Amino acid sequence: MSDASTELGELTITRIFTAPPEVVFECMTTPEHLTHFWGPIGTSTPLDRITVEPRPGGRFETVMVIDATGDEIPVNGVFIEFDPPRTISFTEAGVEGAVVTRITFTDLGDGRTETVTLQTNVPPMLMSPEAQAGLETMFVKLDDHLASL
Protein backbone atom coordinates (compact mmCIF):
# COMPACT_ATOMS: atom_id res chain seq x y z
CA MET A 1 0.00 0.00 0.00
CA SER A 2 1.18 3.48 -0.69
CA ASP A 3 -0.58 6.73 -0.14
CA ALA A 4 0.25 10.38 -0.34
CA SER A 5 -1.49 13.65 0.06
CA THR A 6 -1.21 15.48 -3.25
CA GLU A 7 -2.47 18.84 -2.02
CA LEU A 8 -3.94 20.23 1.12
CA GLY A 9 -7.68 19.74 0.80
CA GLU A 10 -7.09 16.60 -1.22
CA LEU A 11 -6.43 13.06 -0.18
CA THR A 12 -5.12 10.31 -2.45
CA ILE A 13 -4.99 6.68 -1.38
CA THR A 14 -3.59 3.99 -3.67
CA ARG A 15 -4.31 0.35 -2.80
CA ILE A 16 -3.74 -2.96 -4.56
CA PHE A 17 -6.32 -5.69 -3.96
CA THR A 18 -5.88 -9.38 -4.71
CA ALA A 19 -8.96 -9.73 -6.92
CA PRO A 20 -9.89 -8.74 -10.48
CA PRO A 21 -11.49 -5.30 -11.08
CA GLU A 22 -14.97 -6.80 -11.61
CA VAL A 23 -14.92 -8.30 -8.10
CA VAL A 24 -13.47 -5.22 -6.36
CA PHE A 25 -15.92 -2.95 -8.19
CA GLU A 26 -18.85 -5.18 -7.22
CA CYS A 27 -17.73 -5.12 -3.59
CA MET A 28 -17.56 -1.32 -3.58
CA THR A 29 -21.02 -0.90 -5.11
CA THR A 30 -23.20 -3.71 -3.71
CA PRO A 31 -24.91 -3.40 -0.29
CA GLU A 32 -24.45 -7.13 0.48
CA HIS A 33 -20.69 -6.62 0.18
CA LEU A 34 -20.44 -3.05 1.55
CA THR A 35 -21.99 -4.10 4.86
CA HIS A 36 -18.90 -6.26 5.51
CA PHE A 37 -16.28 -3.53 5.30
CA TRP A 38 -17.67 0.00 4.73
CA GLY A 39 -17.80 1.19 8.34
CA PRO A 40 -14.35 1.87 9.77
CA ILE A 41 -13.17 0.06 12.93
CA GLY A 42 -15.62 0.56 15.82
CA THR A 43 -18.58 1.10 13.52
CA SER A 44 -20.89 -1.09 11.49
CA THR A 45 -23.00 -0.44 8.42
CA PRO A 46 -26.24 -2.48 8.57
CA LEU A 47 -27.31 -3.97 5.24
CA ASP A 48 -30.80 -2.46 5.45
CA ARG A 49 -29.29 1.03 5.87
CA ILE A 50 -27.36 0.99 2.59
CA THR A 51 -28.85 2.39 -0.63
CA VAL A 52 -27.05 2.03 -3.94
CA GLU A 53 -28.68 3.24 -7.16
CA PRO A 54 -26.05 2.15 -9.69
CA ARG A 55 -26.17 5.01 -12.20
CA PRO A 56 -24.96 8.59 -12.53
CA GLY A 57 -27.33 10.72 -10.44
CA GLY A 58 -28.28 7.66 -8.34
CA ARG A 59 -28.15 7.66 -4.55
CA PHE A 60 -25.23 6.21 -2.61
CA GLU A 61 -26.33 6.31 1.01
CA THR A 62 -24.95 4.59 4.07
CA VAL A 63 -25.50 4.83 7.80
CA MET A 64 -22.50 4.09 9.97
CA VAL A 65 -23.50 3.01 13.48
CA ILE A 66 -20.95 3.57 16.23
CA ASP A 67 -20.77 0.21 18.04
CA ALA A 68 -20.05 1.65 21.51
CA THR A 69 -22.84 4.26 21.62
CA GLY A 70 -25.35 3.32 18.92
CA ASP A 71 -24.97 6.81 17.46
CA GLU A 72 -25.66 6.95 13.75
CA ILE A 73 -23.66 8.78 11.10
CA PRO A 74 -25.69 9.03 7.88
CA VAL A 75 -23.71 9.74 4.74
CA ASN A 76 -25.84 10.75 1.78
CA GLY A 77 -23.93 10.55 -1.46
CA VAL A 78 -24.92 10.91 -5.10
CA PHE A 79 -23.06 9.16 -7.92
CA ILE A 80 -21.52 11.41 -10.55
CA GLU A 81 -19.90 8.57 -12.51
CA PHE A 82 -20.84 4.91 -12.47
CA ASP A 83 -18.74 3.02 -15.01
CA PRO A 84 -18.16 -0.65 -14.07
CA PRO A 85 -15.53 -1.89 -13.53
CA ARG A 86 -13.43 1.19 -14.11
CA THR A 87 -14.64 4.28 -12.24
CA ILE A 88 -17.05 5.55 -9.63
CA SER A 89 -17.27 9.04 -8.28
CA PHE A 90 -19.73 10.47 -5.83
CA THR A 91 -20.44 13.59 -3.83
CA GLU A 92 -21.30 13.84 -0.16
CA ALA A 93 -22.77 16.99 1.25
CA GLY A 94 -21.64 17.52 4.82
CA VAL A 95 -21.63 20.13 7.52
CA GLU A 96 -18.20 21.34 6.51
CA GLY A 97 -18.69 21.77 2.78
CA ALA A 98 -18.98 18.91 0.35
CA VAL A 99 -16.63 16.10 -0.50
CA VAL A 100 -16.11 14.53 -3.91
CA THR A 101 -14.65 11.04 -3.97
CA ARG A 102 -13.43 9.42 -7.19
CA ILE A 103 -12.20 5.84 -7.28
CA THR A 104 -10.54 4.29 -10.34
CA PHE A 105 -9.99 0.55 -10.73
CA THR A 106 -7.05 -0.60 -12.87
CA ASP A 107 -6.58 -4.23 -13.92
CA LEU A 108 -2.98 -5.20 -13.14
CA GLY A 109 -3.41 -8.27 -15.36
CA ASP A 110 -2.34 -10.80 -12.72
CA GLY A 111 -5.62 -11.12 -10.86
CA ARG A 112 -4.95 -7.95 -8.90
CA THR A 113 -6.52 -4.51 -9.08
CA GLU A 114 -5.03 -1.15 -8.26
CA THR A 115 -7.48 1.39 -6.92
CA VAL A 116 -6.75 5.08 -6.64
CA THR A 117 -9.10 6.99 -4.35
CA LEU A 118 -9.03 10.75 -4.66
CA GLN A 119 -11.04 12.74 -2.17
CA THR A 120 -11.45 16.48 -2.53
CA ASN A 121 -13.13 18.98 -0.26
CA VAL A 122 -15.25 21.26 -2.40
CA PRO A 123 -16.96 24.46 -1.27
CA PRO A 124 -20.78 23.94 -1.15
CA MET A 125 -21.55 26.70 -3.65
CA LEU A 126 -19.94 24.59 -6.36
CA MET A 127 -22.29 21.71 -5.62
CA SER A 128 -25.17 23.07 -7.73
CA PRO A 129 -26.89 20.60 -10.12
CA GLU A 130 -25.14 22.32 -13.02
CA ALA A 131 -21.78 21.83 -11.40
CA GLN A 132 -22.59 18.18 -10.77
CA ALA A 133 -23.00 17.59 -14.52
CA GLY A 134 -19.56 16.09 -14.50
CA LEU A 135 -16.57 15.87 -12.28
CA GLU A 136 -14.33 17.41 -14.93
CA THR A 137 -16.62 20.40 -15.31
CA MET A 138 -16.65 20.77 -11.58
CA PHE A 139 -12.90 20.80 -11.21
CA VAL A 140 -12.59 23.28 -14.07
CA LYS A 141 -15.10 25.52 -12.32
CA LEU A 142 -13.30 25.09 -9.03
CA ASP A 143 -10.00 26.06 -10.68
CA ASP A 144 -11.62 29.13 -12.27
CA HIS A 145 -13.24 30.06 -9.00
CA LEU A 146 -10.02 29.77 -7.07
CA ALA A 147 -8.15 31.75 -9.72
CA SER A 148 -10.66 34.57 -9.36
CA LEU A 149 -10.17 34.96 -5.62
Add this chain to the structure above:
Amino acid sequence: MANDPLSLTFAALADPTRRSVLVRLAAGGATVNELAEPFDISLQAVSRHLKVLETAGLISRGRDAQFRPCHLEQAPLKAATDWIATNRQIWTERFDQLDEHLEQISTDRQREHER
Protein backbone atom coordinates in the same frame (compact mmCIF):
# COMPACT_ATOMS: atom_id res chain seq x y z
CA MET B 1 -17.74 31.75 -2.03
CA ALA B 2 -18.59 29.29 0.71
CA ASN B 3 -17.69 30.75 4.06
CA ASP B 4 -17.55 27.74 6.33
CA PRO B 5 -14.06 27.66 7.90
CA LEU B 6 -12.76 24.47 6.28
CA SER B 7 -13.82 25.52 2.75
CA LEU B 8 -12.19 28.92 3.24
CA THR B 9 -9.00 27.25 4.40
CA PHE B 10 -8.85 24.83 1.47
CA ALA B 11 -9.66 27.57 -1.05
CA ALA B 12 -6.94 29.75 0.40
CA LEU B 13 -4.47 26.88 0.31
CA ALA B 14 -5.27 26.00 -3.31
CA ASP B 15 -2.96 28.70 -4.67
CA PRO B 16 0.80 27.98 -4.85
CA THR B 17 1.77 31.62 -4.17
CA ARG B 18 -0.32 31.67 -1.01
CA ARG B 19 1.19 28.38 0.14
CA SER B 20 4.68 29.84 -0.38
CA VAL B 21 3.69 32.86 1.68
CA LEU B 22 2.58 30.56 4.52
CA VAL B 23 5.82 28.61 4.35
CA ARG B 24 7.75 31.90 4.61
CA LEU B 25 5.60 33.03 7.56
CA ALA B 26 6.19 29.73 9.34
CA ALA B 27 9.77 31.01 9.77
CA GLY B 28 8.52 34.21 11.42
CA GLY B 29 6.49 37.39 10.84
CA ALA B 30 7.16 39.51 7.74
CA THR B 31 5.97 42.71 6.03
CA VAL B 32 4.23 42.81 2.64
CA ASN B 33 7.45 44.00 0.99
CA GLU B 34 9.43 41.14 2.48
CA LEU B 35 6.78 38.65 1.42
CA ALA B 36 6.62 40.03 -2.13
CA GLU B 37 10.37 39.82 -2.69
CA PRO B 38 10.67 36.20 -3.95
CA PHE B 39 7.69 36.52 -6.34
CA ASP B 40 7.57 38.05 -9.79
CA ILE B 41 4.22 39.74 -9.11
CA SER B 42 3.09 43.20 -8.07
CA LEU B 43 2.72 44.34 -4.48
CA GLN B 44 -1.00 44.70 -5.17
CA ALA B 45 -1.22 41.05 -6.21
CA VAL B 46 0.60 40.02 -3.05
CA SER B 47 -1.78 42.18 -1.02
CA ARG B 48 -4.76 40.41 -2.62
CA HIS B 49 -3.30 37.02 -1.68
CA LEU B 50 -2.74 38.25 1.88
CA LYS B 51 -6.36 39.39 2.04
CA VAL B 52 -7.54 35.88 1.09
CA LEU B 53 -5.25 34.35 3.71
CA GLU B 54 -6.46 36.83 6.31
CA THR B 55 -10.14 36.15 5.51
CA ALA B 56 -9.47 32.43 5.91
CA GLY B 57 -7.91 33.18 9.30
CA LEU B 58 -4.61 31.66 8.18
CA ILE B 59 -2.70 34.85 8.94
CA SER B 60 -3.16 37.85 11.18
CA ARG B 61 -1.78 41.31 10.53
CA GLY B 62 -0.32 43.84 12.94
CA ARG B 63 -1.92 47.22 13.63
CA ASP B 64 1.07 49.27 12.43
CA ALA B 65 -0.63 51.16 9.58
CA GLN B 66 2.43 51.42 7.40
CA PHE B 67 3.91 47.92 7.58
CA ARG B 68 1.18 45.71 9.03
CA PRO B 69 3.49 42.71 9.53
CA CYS B 70 1.87 39.30 8.86
CA HIS B 71 1.90 36.34 11.19
CA LEU B 72 0.94 32.71 10.64
CA GLU B 73 -2.15 31.42 12.48
CA GLN B 74 -1.92 27.69 13.22
CA ALA B 75 -5.51 26.72 14.10
CA PRO B 76 -7.11 26.63 10.60
CA LEU B 77 -4.12 24.74 9.20
CA LYS B 78 -4.56 22.20 11.95
CA ALA B 79 -8.26 21.81 11.10
CA ALA B 80 -7.32 21.23 7.45
CA THR B 81 -4.69 18.61 8.23
CA ASP B 82 -7.06 16.97 10.75
CA TRP B 83 -9.64 16.56 7.96
CA ILE B 84 -7.07 14.81 5.80
CA ALA B 85 -5.80 12.63 8.66
CA THR B 86 -9.33 11.55 9.69
CA ASN B 87 -10.34 10.64 6.15
CA ARG B 88 -7.07 8.83 5.50
CA GLN B 89 -7.73 6.78 8.64
CA ILE B 90 -11.31 5.95 7.57
CA TRP B 91 -10.31 4.83 4.07
CA THR B 92 -7.32 2.83 5.33
CA GLU B 93 -9.47 0.90 7.82
CA ARG B 94 -12.20 0.46 5.21
CA PHE B 95 -9.73 -0.96 2.68
CA ASP B 96 -8.09 -3.20 5.28
CA GLN B 97 -11.53 -4.70 5.90
CA LEU B 98 -12.17 -5.00 2.16
CA ASP B 99 -8.91 -6.97 1.91
CA GLU B 100 -10.24 -9.41 4.52
CA HIS B 101 -13.63 -9.56 2.79
CA LEU B 102 -12.02 -10.36 -0.59
CA GLU B 103 -10.00 -13.11 1.07
CA GLN B 104 -13.22 -14.52 2.53
CA ILE B 105 -14.91 -14.45 -0.89
CA SER B 106 -11.94 -16.22 -2.44
CA THR B 107 -11.98 -18.89 0.29
CA ASP B 108 -15.74 -19.39 -0.07
CA ARG B 109 -15.47 -19.77 -3.84
CA GLN B 110 -12.64 -22.28 -3.48
CA ARG B 111 -14.72 -24.40 -1.06
CA GLU B 112 -17.67 -24.17 -3.45
CA HIS B 113 -15.39 -25.36 -6.24
CA GLU B 114 -14.02 -28.29 -4.22
CA ARG B 115 -17.47 -29.57 -3.34
